[in-house]
Amino acid sequence: EIINIILDEIYKLRNVGLEKLPGVGDKRRDALEKLGLYTLYDLIYFFPRRYMDFGKLTSIGRVRNGESVQIQGEVVSVSHNISRRKGIDILKVRFFDGTGSINGVWFNQPYLAKFFKRGKRYLLMGKVKYNFGEWQIENPEFEELRGVKNSSNEKIIPIYPQTKGLSSKMISRYVEEALRIEAPLIFDPLPKTILRKRSLLNIKLSLYNIHFPKNKKLLNLSQKRLIYEELFLFQLFLLLRKRKIKEKRGRVYSRVKDLREKFLSSLPFSLTKGQLKVIREIEEDLTSGKVMNRLLHGEVGSGKTVVVAYFLYLTAMNGYQGAIMSPTEILANQTGEVIKRFLSPFNIRVEVLTRSTKNKKRIKEEISRGDIQIVVGTHALLEEDVVFKNLAFVSVDEQHRFGVLQRAELVKKGEFPHTLVLSATPIPRTLALSLYGDLDISFIGELPPGRKPVKTYVFPGNMREKAYKFVRKRLIEGEKVYIVCPFIEESEKIIVASAKKKYEEFKEIFKGFK
Structure with missing residues (x-):
């Protein structure tokens, strides 16, 4: 309501x-x-x-070079001329406030002259400079004053994209x-x-x-x-969504204990305590009769893929179909190979479906008939003609790369399938609970033996050179460096780094490296 x-x-x-x-x-x-x-x-x-914050009113006699101020003064003269050397149109208005005088200077804006009349008072906001033996303020914001402005009032100007x-x-x-x-x-x-x-x-x-x-x-x-x-509204929507999901009835998986033992004994390694804990949490969901909607969070290398492989195996062995969606074709092909390897001892049919997959028509027909039990794909899985016979388990890899609506599109391919989304983004538990409030959350908190921990460093803007030194050292040692930007090209809507601009910049900074 x-x-x-x-x-x-x-x-x-x-x-x-x-x-x-x-x-x-x-x-x-x-x-x-x-x-x-x-x-x-x-x-x-x-x-x-x-915002441009001009603080409280400053008297002209107390301004300092390079300072952003707001001042008020009475117009004592207005002059307008064109620079012979550069051909620039210069409007100069002199203001006086009883403590001193200052010139307001506007370039190539002759139409502003009509706004300034001798004897009238104005509020000016801008950066003060000391040029040619006199104070001036270039291209300031201004407004006409009715009476004298209170010196205790602040002036803050909004700056929009x-x-x-x-x-x-x-x-x-x-x-x-x-x-x-x-x-x-x-x-x-x-x-x-x-x-x-x-x-x-x-x-x-x-x-x-x-x-x-x-x-x-x-x-x-x-x-x-x-x-x-x-x-508040974000959490409200997520909690309502979570409640709605919990009201649905989900597929109940059977023979879980026996199937788990067979799968684990087929692996050439042992799972960590963290992986086994997560497996138990997800098994509880799949045997409860409710629809699972869960986030599996773990660092890169923590072993999320083998956990997903186990539940795809469990899905197929219970007579259902499963799907896993990756953000790129490379990742989909890599994940497909890994899943095939894990499920090969059990005669489970696994196929990859991306935009460039050969025999797409045949694969889609076999998915609709239920001949293919597990499908690994990209956004191609969301195409209208991809129809599943009995989709019961959906996994979304790199959750942050997909929108909520895209995840929902894949889920709609089945009748209330169980959903497991994966994320390696290192975020604190409390923030994860806020961002993914519609999901139950499982964490794999340890890496398998022999895996090196991932180290994350943050360099603020004033330490940029130190970061570049670090990169140069790695390049000299023969290593590779990946630089990720939020946009390919510059955006008019948001000021962020673009890949094209940074590419040109880094070509100059790291000359001599490919």
């Missing part, structure tokens, strides 16, 4: 398009859509990337207008009891101050409130 109310209110908000904003034509709408903004709701939740034809200042104006239009429709999903208990701001105050903070305290309180709301 709570979720339905929240979704209804969000739908009302999302139903108001950008055409409601004054001054937004086709060209401006296209620019907004480039940033993923299609409705006023999108604009309201398009939070600033960072931008795109061609759309500055941060324009986006700021559109956000302000969107908040005004949507104000009557904004619904607070957090109950008042939680707001009081957690000392949280209401939603309207939080949204306004995340975009236009009156001071640092309100900005911090707004961020705290919106972070709490996101996690």
Whole structure:
């Protein structure tokens, strides 16, 4: 009921398009859509990337070189000329506040001259420089003052991700207008009891101050409130999903003890205590009559694959089909080979299905007839014409590489199949419980004998050179280095490292290496 109310209110908000904003034509709408903004709701939740904090008001006589400040002053002169040498249009406005004078300088923005009139007072925000024997502030933000500004007020300016034809200042104006239009429709999903208990701001105050903070305290309180709301709703959805799954009836596996002994005796090695503990936890799920929905977490090399192989074996021996989905063709082929090797003593048919698999049509037909008991594949498993006869067990490798919807698509191929997702991402247990709240969690907490532990180091930005030294040393010793970036190309929506840009950068840094 709570979720339905929240979704209804969000739908009302999302139903108001950008055409409601004054001054937004086709060209401006296209620019907004480039940033993923299609409705006023999108604009309201398009939070600033960072903020420029100009602190409290500073008198002109006390400014310092290189300092970001907010100052107020009266216009004493306005001059406009074009630099002969560079052809740059320069607008220079001189301000005086009783303690000193400073020039506001704008380049190639002659239209701004009409905003400045002698005798009027303005608030300026920007970085101060001392050039040619006088103080100046280049391309500052400004606003006209009615009366004298209180020196105790802070000034914090939001800076948004931008795109061609759309500055941060324009986006700021559109956000302000969107908040005004949507104000009557904004619904607070957090109950008042939680707001009081957690000392949280209401939603309207939080949204306004995340975009236009009156001071640092309100900005911090707004961020705290919106972070709490996101996690609260995320957990609520996950817990409801978990409850729904628990209501379903799952396939019951039989002859577990005998089958386990046969499988373990076929292995050329012994399992660790951690692997055996996890096996017992999953066996309890498969014999309970409920649908299993579990995360198996363990470091690289901890032996997750053999655990999955055992449950695929158990699935086939109980007369059902099993599937494991990997994020790439290379991983799917590697996993397929390993699973085939583990299951070869038991006459179980295992096939790999990826985009480049030969005889795909034949394999799909044999899957639909139930002739193939275990299928290892990529996203190709999600194709419409992949139909299972009796899918009872689904495993998703590298869970973080797939979305919740993709996992659900594979699960839909069977009638409430048991689901085991795998992750090697080193995250603390408490965080895992938050991220995967719809899943029960099993941990393999040890590595098999002889495996070297994985070491993780974090280098902050100011230690970049130290990290490069470490990489260079490894390269000199003949080792390989992998560098992973979140994007292939640069994104206009988010400021992150792109593979193409980093490739060019590292070619220069590590000259002499391939």
